[in-house]
Amino acid sequence: MSFERIKKFILDTLFPISCVICKKENAWFCQNCFEKIEIVSEQVCPYCEKISSTKGAICPKCKLYFSKKNKEIFLDNLLVSAKYKRGRLSKVIHVYKYNFISDLSIPLGKIILKALVKNNIPIPDLIIPIPLHPRRLRWRGFNQAELLADFISLNLTIGLEIPIEKNVLQRKKYTPPQMKIKSYKERVSNMQGAFCLKKEEIKKIKNQNILLIDDVSTTGSTLLECAKILKFFGAKKVFGAVIARQEIS
Template sequence: MSGKHPLYQIMQRLPGTCQVCGRWPSMPVCTTCETRHAPPAPRCPTCARRLPPGSAHCGACLTQSAGGGPTYLHALVAAVDYAYPWDGLIARFKFRGEPGWAGPLATLMLRQPGGRELLGTCDVMVPVPVTASRLAERGYNQSWELIKALRRQAPDTRALALADALVRIGNAPDQHPLPREQRLRNLQGSFVTHPQHVARLRKTHVLLVDDVSTTGTTLNAAAQALLQAGAGRVSALVLARTSVH
């Protein structure tokens, strides 16, 4: 059933069983589980990694900045750590044909510090694209589903949502098990801006949306392509950040 269907939207608001603790009645994730497993936490504004007390940036980003390494993202905000129970729910959303999770997960993204602020300051929202073969396999791009859910829950946003502003070319292997250096090599030239949208992106603040950030290489590669097309600034909002850097 389409996410735009009135019956689907009603069903999304009806109580059911919490998919983490099993409590009933509840929304898909109950308030107790959300409070327990998604507490606000200080994060590095560059990579969204958790920060130790008193730190403004993580050590890895400070080292990279001191070494002159390229960073194309202006800011990166993550709602939660990629850990229990979110890793399992993301797997259901991403790999098991359950796009309805976009709504509850988008709610989580908006409730965490910085999420709603980014949504309010961006001009354009762009999903991180998947390859054509992966899209055919899944039937949807989970990042685009998140954008649609974010816009439904923040209807006052003025941002333009462009599903195909970025195109992913080639079929690089899955990034998850690879070290950072190999990720960078895999993603060089993997993203291009759709010619139809270049004029709409020029001098804008673009917000990239994705489900998970591991090392930030995918987001930086996508941001680089947008900046090369004339975007003025690129930030990113993701649901989860892994502990890997």
């Protein structure tokens, strides 16, 4: 355990839990503040981010562009659940990831779940959380995308646990966090070749409809890179879902 984590542990023991936003005691994200988070009512095309689309599918204009360029579509849909800056959601996500409050995976998972239900997305065969590099996993102590995926796997359909695969995709490149890189081009190239899939895992994803889960997307390049690998090895459809899209400042 790092010094920071020990310090955090001691502080948590000495001081009671309080809402990240309003400081009310007993919950990290109180019901009142949670209910202020609105689920996005209109999804947009994940590629141009301009044209509204059903279930965050690629718009006809981008589709035409892709086919003209002979480019394959790897990520079929991207569902963005809420607005990053609205209701101080960004603060909650930040505390979840950087103050290591893993309990926040439940309300944050609920936000994605609400968006999945609202958009009536098809039930996936398999859920895959975006993996962390082992070094970052050791530092954080948990994979934030994995905890969100766990919640969705258990709660998307009543009485049915959707299979989840946590080790199929692996992050082989230790990349700086996307939010620390300013240019779009650099963010895309930062992700290229960042993931891999082991040969013996191919059978698990073949012909499957996969739901990829991540906490936030910036340019969408992380999800795109994962979708590319999954499609390359035979996945049928790849649907991405995130809590929010972080605008590049």
